[in-house]
Amino acid sequence: MITIDKIEDLNLHDSITCGQIFRFSESDDNSYTVVLSDRVINIKQDKNKLIIKSNNYENLENVIMEYLDLKTDYNKINKILLESDNMLEDAIKSSQGLKMIRQEPFEAVIEYIISQNNKVPSIRNSMNLIAQKYGEKVQFEGEEYYLFPTAEKLKNVTIEEYRQAKVGFRDKYIYNMVQAINNGEIDLNEIHNLETEQAMQKLMSNVGVGPKVASCILLFAYGRFDVFPIDTWVKKYMFDLYGINSQKEIAKIASEKYGKYCGLAIQYMYHSKRNRA
DNA sequence: CTGCAGGCCGGCG
């Protein structure tokens, strides 16, 4: 067990459960267990302190700081957002302590491909089926967990086998993406070095990755706060706030008002809308 | 049973 002190402005519960990540479990003691790329981690928040257990303590504090994005000054960004649009005040208030969790890129890619025209329980189910079948099994606190497999581990998986993981018509999209990564057409490490627009195009070069999926990947796995994934909830929010509903108008307002932090702005909208709906 | 979900593709006008 390790602890991290002086945690300011974190709402662990909201950050874990807000809908960004799909594979986590909540325990009776209000702790959360997540599977990161190479380990299982149990996190519990006690006010300004985090209590953390894992099957692998190597560099764990740093892993958590990165994962929960605790090095970023959200209050500073919130102030900037509020100055450019005071209509965001409620959304920001109701999202106090909400962090953008830094997901593992490959897992995020598959996750958001599966998410299209789908429901959260189904997405979670498919992700778990893929992990159980192709991922490494890890024992932690008497339970079994499965790491999400790498693209390398999936290189011989067929379209039909993806279909068995209940991904439906998205089977070929996943297959294509895994092939593209393994043969070097798409390099997920290289995405870090690309401008946002180039990165979008690179991800969208794979069939089955459109603007929504690509921007979710960039926002949630690469911490690009300058992308703006427009989904059902955000549409509702923007309609209620500004009376607009077309994709174009929403994107226009977002980039004008929120600029390089528009991704965080939508996360707040999403969170406030989803919590009240 | 029909409808639809955290989009995207492909075909058509």
Place this chain on the structure above:
DNA sequence: CGCCGGCCTGCA
């Protein structure tokens, strides 16, 4: 180009 029907699957 923009529009729109259809899509795996599971659940109301």
